[in-house]
Each structure stands twice: as C-alpha cells, then as structure tokens.
Amino acid sequence: MKKEENIIVGISVGDLNGIGPEIIIKAYEDNRSLELNTPVIFASGKTMQFFKNHFNSKINFFNIDSPEKIVHGKVNVVNVWKEPVKIEFGKPNKKIGEYAIKSLEAATNALKNNFIDVLVTAPINKHNIQSDTFNFPGHTDYLAKALNGKSLMFMVSNELRVGLLTDHVPLKEASNTITEDLITEKISTVIKSLKQDFGIRKPKVAVLAINPHAGDNGVIGDEDDKVLKPTLEKIKSKGDLVFGPYSADSFFGSNTYKNFDAIIASYHDQGLIPFKTIAFGQGVNYTAGLEKVRTSPDHGTAYEIAGKGIADENSMKQAIDTAIQIFRNRNDYNFYSKNPLKKASR
CATH class of the missing domain: 3.40.718.10 (Isopropylmalate Dehydrogenase)
Incomplete structure (x- = not known):
C-alpha cells in the first residue's frame, strides 16, 4: 500500500x-x-x-x-x-x-x-x-x-534559479526570436512557477539584457530599447515585481542575483554558464509551465x-x-x- x-x-x-x-x-x-x-x-x-x-x-x-x-x-x-x-x-x-x-x-x-x-x-x-x-x-x-x-527551461538550485527566454536555438536566431509575446509568456510562466512550485508568494524576477551593456542606448543593438524594456514596463504596470534589463557581464560576479527569486536570461549560454559555474553538480533542470x-x-x-x-x-x-x-x-x-x-x- x-x-x-x-x-x-x-x-x-x-x-x-x-x-x-x-x-x-x-x-x-x-x-x-x-x-x-x-x-x-x-x-x-x-x-x-x-x-x-x-x-x-x-x-x-x-x-x-x-x-x-x-x-x-x-x-x-x-x-x-x-x-x-x-x-x-x-x-x-x-x-x-x-x-x-x-x-x-x-x-x-x-x-x-x-x-x-x-x-x-x-x-x-x-x-x-x-x-x-x-x-x-x-x-x-x-x-x-x-x-x-508551454514549457520553460528552469535551472534551479538552493541558491539560484535561472529561466530562459530562448533555449536550444542558434545564437544568430536568438534576438529575432525574442518578441513581446515571448517575453510576456516566459515571465508569466516563471512567476507562476515560483508561486505554485516553490512557495514564493510575491516573487522578484530579474531579466538579463539581450545585448552587451543592455545595448548602450542603441550603440550595441536596439533590441533592448525597442523590445525588452517596453515589455518589462508593461508587465511591471500590472503589479509583478520584474526588474531589468540588467547587463549580464557583471550581474553574477557582483552577487546581484542574490537579490532575486529568479533570473531570466535572454539566451541559453547567458544563463547556463553562470548557473553551472555556481551550482554545477547541485543543480537541476526543471521544466516549468x-x-x-x-x-x-x-x-x-x-x-x-x-x-x-x-x-x-x-x-x-x-x-x-x-x-x-x-x-x-x-x-x-x-x-x-x-x-x-x-x-x-x-
């Protein structure tokens, strides 16, 4: 029995x-x-x-x-x-x-x-x-x-949770794949998972920029200014605690990730390299959504x-x-x- x-x-x-x-x-x-x-x-x-x-x-x-x-x-x-x-x-x-x-x-x-x-x-x-x-x-x-x-690759450990906007797609296609609908869907999936799967009542989520230095006001690409930032503002206006986009190069080394319940990376290696560096051997790949x-x-x-x-x-x-x-x-x-x-x- x-x-x-x-x-x-x-x-x-x-x-x-x-x-x-x-x-x-x-x-x-x-x-x-x-x-x-x-x-x-x-x-x-x-x-x-x-x-x-x-x-x-x-x-x-x-x-x-x-x-x-x-x-x-x-x-x-x-x-x-x-x-x-x-x-x-x-x-x-x-x-x-x-x-x-x-x-x-x-x-x-x-x-x-x-x-x-x-x-x-x-x-x-x-x-x-x-x-x-x-x-x-x-x-x-x-x-x-x-x-x-609608699945989302969610890498989780005791001290770090990383979700992905794009996962197993070629890097050259990643920025074109990131649309307002995709961002909204993935963030919604992460927030719902944090609540129902991890017991966090009001989760705080950070989003990493698509381009280096979040595009530097369009100098290094305009996807962050035209797509990511306005979408995050819309999501925040509805009451969700979503922050960013953050420049990915210093986000983990400065321990900024510790201020959030989850981090959403724009593409596969942007999220998985720091995750596996910090939590390798203790991490888990969870399919949220x-x-x-x-x-x-x-x-x-x-x-x-x-x-x-x-x-x-x-x-x-x-x-x-x-x-x-x-x-x-x-x-x-x-x-x-x-x-x-x-x-x-x-």
Missing part, C-alpha cells in the same frame, strides 16, 4: 552508453530512499541487470511489465523492451538513441495516465535521438508537445567517464528530491487556492 507521502518517481533511463544508468543506480543504492519515494525505471530488467553487474551494485530490481503493477518499497523496472542491448560505454550510437526515446515515451505516457507522480529524465544525446518520428532538440520541447503545455512535474540532472551523457564507476550522482539525487518537493508544493498551492480559509487558519 502506498504511504500518503510516498511519491512515485518515474525515471527515463537516458543514453545507455552514457552515465545515466550509473547515476540512477547510485541514487537508489541506499534502501532508505525507498521510505519516501518509489522509483520506476523505464528500461528493461536485462539491461538494468547488466549495469548492476558492471558496477558491482547491491541494488535489487523488481521487474514489471506495466506501470500499473508498481510495488512500493521496491526499485521497479518497467520492461519497455525485452531483447538484449549491446552497451558500448562512451560511444554515440543511433540504436542506443532509439532505446532512449522508447524509455522517454513510455515514461511520459505513464505520467500522462497518472501511474507515476513525477518524471525524472536521465541525460540523452540530442544527436542520436533524431529520427523521422522524433525530431525535437531535447526533452523540454518534446514534453511541451506531449503534455500540451507544464501540468506535470519533470526534472533532470544539470549535466549531459558524460561519455568520457561512462562505465568507469566514477560518475557523481548528486545532481540526479537533487533532481529526484526537487521533483518530489515541487509535487508537494504544487499540491499544497492548489489545495489552499481552493480553500483559502484553511490556509488562513494554519
């Missing part, structure tokens, strides 16, 4: 030639973790047994053929495939990419059908997952379509160390813990939004 607090954590296995299976195993090596959450790995019993043997793990897997048969107190493995898989650590492989997608699709379906409470995704190789039927640049875009939401909760570690497949048994599982553990906490926060938010008198009486 499921304990009230025992969250069911679905896990897509990621690239089998990378470090995903290793950090999943390490995250659940200690049986005490099963007291607060029930893991469900979408792969195959044979494949996970290979990794158990390779890493000399003491973990015990419980094989099931359907997420409907989950058993609490066990490390469940849903058999998404049954054939043996050839593992070649550190090697990109198109066939391995196909297994990563099979795992992701099965886990996403289980999430949609409420067999699992949250989804944690192990790292994939964005190149070898591409096919005629799967042509998304990564997890975030796929989940936005599969779960009918969806009705379901999905997190992942803040790193990639790490082919260079795959199979060596030295991968650090801390970010995977943080991804699991963060997913569980967001799930609980969101349930509380939804409950007290419908029952405001009970919140007032706490």
